[in-house]
Amino acid sequence: xxxxxxxxxxxxxxxxxxxxxxxxxxxxxxxxxxxxxxxxxxxxxxxxxxxxxxxxxxxxxxxxxxxxxxxxxxxxxxxxxxxxxxxxxxxxxxxxxxxxxxxxxxxxxxxxxxxxxxxxxxxxxxxxxxxxxxxxxxxxxxxxxxxxxxxxxxxxxxxxxxxxxxxxxxxxxxxxxxxxxxxxxxxxxxxxxxxxxxxxxxxxxxxxxxxxxxxxxxxxxxxxxxxxxxx
Amino acid sequence: xxxxxxxxxxxxxxxxxxxxxxxxxxxxxxxxxxxxxxxxxxxxxxxxxxxxxxxxxxxxxxxxxxxxxxxxxxxxxxxxxxxxxxxxxxxxxxxxxxxxxxxxxxxxxxxxxxxxxxxxxxxxxxxxxxxxxxxxxxxxxxxxxxxxxxxxxxxxxxxxxxxxxxxxxxxxxxxxxxxxxxxxxxxxxxxxxxxxxxxxxxxxxxxxxxxxxxxxxxxxxxxxxxxxxxxxxxxxxxxxxxxxxxxxxxxxxxxxxxxxxxxxxxxxxxxxxxxxxxxxxxxxxxxxxxxxxxxxxxxxxxxxxxxxxxxxxxxxxxxxxxxxxxxxxxxxxxxxxxxxxxxxxxxxxxxxxxxxxxxxxxxxxxxxxxxxxxxxxxxxxxxxxxxxxx
Ligand SMILES: Nc1ncnc2c1ncn2[C@@H]1O[C@H](COP(=O)(O)OP(=O)(O)O)[C@@H](O)[C@H]1O
Ligand SMILES: [Mg+2]
Numbered sequence: 001x002x003x004x005x006x007x008x009x010x011x012x013x014x015x016x017x018x019x020x021x022x023x024x025x026x027x028x029x030x031x032x033x034x035x036x037x038x039x040x041x042x043x044x045x046x047x048x049x050x051x052x053x054x055x056x057x058x059x060x061x062x063x064x065x066x067x068x069x070x071x072x073x074x075x076x077x078x079x080x081x082x083x084x085x086x087x088x089x090x091x092x093x094x095x096x097x098x099x100x101x102x103x104x105x106x107x108x109x110x111x112x113x114x115x116x117x118x119x120x121x122x123x124x125x126x127x128x129x130x131x132x133x134x135x136x137x138x139x140x141x142x143x144x145x146x147x148x149x150x151x152x153x154x155x156x157x158x159x160x161x162x163x164x165x166x167x168x169x170x171x172x173x174x175x176x177x178x179x180x181x182x183x184x185x186x187x188x189x190x191x192x193x194x195x196x197x198x199x200x201x202x203x204x205x206x207x208x209x210x211x212x213x214x215x216x217x218x219x220x221x222x223x224x225x226x227x228x229x230x231x
Numbered sequence: 232x233x234x235x236x237x238x239x240x241x242x243x244x245x246x247x248x249x250x251x252x253x254x255x256x257x258x259x260x261x262x263x264x265x266x267x268x269x270x271x272x273x274x275x276x277x278x279x280x281x282x283x284x285x286x287x288x289x290x291x292x293x294x295x296x297x298x299x300x301x302x303x304x305x306x307x308x309x310x311x312x313x314x315x316x317x318x319x320x321x322x323x324x325x326x327x328x329x330x331x332x333x334x335x336x337x338x339x340x341x342x343x344x345x346x347x348x349x350x351x352x353x354x355x356x357x358x359x360x361x362x363x364x365x366x367x368x369x370x371x372x373x374x375x376x377x378x379x380x381x382x383x384x385x386x387x388x389x390x391x392x393x394x395x396x397x398x399x400x401x402x403x404x405x406x407x408x409x410x411x412x413x414x415x416x417x418x419x420x421x422x423x424x425x426x427x428x429x430x431x432x433x434x435x436x437x438x439x440x441x442x443x444x445x446x447x448x449x450x451x452x453x454x455x456x457x458x459x460x461x462x463x464x465x466x467x468x469x470x471x472x473x474x475x476x477x478x479x480x481x482x483x484x485x486x487x488x489x490x491x492x493x494x495x496x497x498x499x500x501x502x503x504x505x506x507x508x509x510x511x512x513x514x515x516x517x518x519x520x521x522x523x524x525x526x527x528x529x530x531x532x533x534x535x536x537x538x539x540x541x542x543x544x545x546x547x548x549x550x551x552x553x554x555x556x557x558x559x560x561x562x563x564x565x566x567x568x569x570x571x572x573x574x575x576x577x578x579x580x581x582x583x584x585x586x587x588x589x590x591x592x593x594x595x596x597x598x599x600x601x602x603x604x605x606x607x608x609x610x611x612x613x614x615x616x617x618x619x620x621x
Contacts, residue, residue, distance in 0.1 A: 060534060061615045081538045088536025099531045099618070103247060115236060116536040160535070 008034040013066035028222040039194040041213035049222045092161025094171035098153045100145040107141040131159035151182030241549040255517040256557030258510025263561025263590045266503040271569040275581040296442040298475035304440025318453035323353035325443040328436035333398040334386040345432020361393035361408030368428040376404040380412040381422035511601040518605035530617025543610035550602025558594025
């Protein structure tokens with residue numbers, strides 16, 4: 001895997017859902033590329049198709065038409081198991097609602113992607129502890145999610161996303177469930193990860209948050225209406 | 232690599248909802264434990280009966296005169312005449328009754344059998360010291376006796392009874408032999424009795440008729456033909472009375488016991504099968520609930536890289552651990568219950584270890600079979616749908 005140049009190449013991507021017998025097109029002929037190391041915000045009003053696009057970029061789903069090259073590989077042709085392996089190795093997810101497993105401790109949650117990667121117990125425990133220490137939760141390793149605040153839970157989720165060092169971090173409204181102050185903290189952490197070389201794709205409806213990225217892609221009714229790079 | 236982790240997760244998840252898990256396992260627990268207890272009791276009883284029947288020998292017939300009155304018994308001579316039936320090796324007629332046996336100040340109530348010397352071979356019952364009864368004792372109505380080991384112990388303690396005198400209802404008998412210890416059989420204790428010559432017994436017990444005859448045939452093969460001849464003779468003799476006699480054949484009895492046991496085993500297997508099936512449905516039900524409750528968890532696991540097989544294995548392991556745990560608890564209760572029954576009830580129990588293994592393996596199999604459908608459902612969930620569920 002290279003570490004510079006084009007990481008993501010979306011061309012002519014369209015996708016729709018059939019609801020109540022009616023076909024609704026949610027993504028309409030999207031084309032864009034994202035390079036290694038970029039910090040991109042995808043912004044748009046609620047219902048505009050941002051999460052649907054994230055599902056595509058995160059290899060959770062494949063689009064009806066078009067093409068999606070991730071690191072030079074055509075994602076739309078791959079089997080479910082291949083997609084699972086790509087998600088595991090190349091993508092770290094940060095969700096609005098954290099999506100931690102409630103019965104597992106913080107460190108066990110962070111270990112989980114490494115379990116599915118087949119990394120030995122001792123090694124993955126080390127990686128998970130390092131990741132938790134980096135997000136400032138070195139003293140909360142064995143707490144359950146319910147024993148942590150929202151901000152702390154999102155930091156555990158960030159640790160889980162980056163523990164296996166995937167090139168891409170996909171964050172869908174990561175501050176949506178947090179108050180302004182902890183939201184800022186989490187954004188600071190994400191910016192820091194970008195500075196360390198991770199490619200960040202941040203999905204938000206909040207312009208103030210989107211402004212922290214180096215590039216803003218605006219979606220409206222499934223169309224790409226703006227692609228703006230900051231100086 | 233993930234097996235150990237998955238089992239730990241499964242146990243954690245089972246432990247975190249203890250009551251629900253216990254209720255789910257109840258069907259398996261009841262199924263497994265009841266199979267083990269029932270089979271252990273059945274096996275113990277069967278082997279006890281079989282042992283006793285085998286102790287009687289397989290080339291024997293026993294005639295019991297059950298009717299009342301003089302016309303419904305055989306005389307001593309008529310009994311001996313049965314020895315003329317082809318295939319008969321020996322005939323041992325017995326007159327029996329109860330007496331009070333007395334030695335010095337010790338009194339015991341004991342059963343007395345009037346016998347002939349042929350009794351020794353036919354019943355395979357020998358003396359451990361002294362001598363057996365002889366023809367001459369019968370001929371001259373000698374007042375001599377053989378004493379059973381328990382009765383000897385009651386009357387003489389540790390002293391040798393041979394050569395001593397015992398009073399049977401006030402009449403003195405000389406003890407010439409101490410019988411070997413045989414333990415109990417279907418007819419009761421073999422060691423709590425006194426044997427005297429049959430001719431002496433006719434007077435002692437004031438009984439003319441022979442009411443019990445044991446017949447030894449030359450081989451096990453001739454039992455059937457001897458039996459039919461014997462029944463012919465008895466039918467002619469007792470033509471005016473119904474149910475006047477029974478002819479007991481230990482081989483036939485053994486066959487009956489075996490076929491009864493087989494039928495019983497089939498019935499037990501059926502009951503066990505049904506209860507384990509019900510247990511399995513319980514497990515499937517709870518696994519479906521579990522998959523539904525954890526749809527989002529499945530979505531998260533898939534999003535971060537779990538493959539179909541990982542999810543399938545996770546739920547299969549949970550289902551098998553659940554049913555296996557039920558099996559282990561069932562085995563514990565079954566073995567414990569059988570042991571208690573064996574020690575604190577009159578039932579004879581032999582713990583059916585093969586059944587312990589079979590029922591435990593069966594409980595695992597149930598986990599596999601009934602976990603398959605829910606686990607497969609979980610494995611096939613699409614991550615985008617699973618993640619949308621709240
Ligand atoms: N799995 C689905 N099935 C049917 N409709 C869906 C599905 N996912 C999203 N949609 C619809 O697609 C539209 C865009 O949704 P989404 O991508 O979640 O928007 P956003 O994240 O920008 O708010 C919405 O109208 C939503 O109802
Ligand atoms: Mg959304």
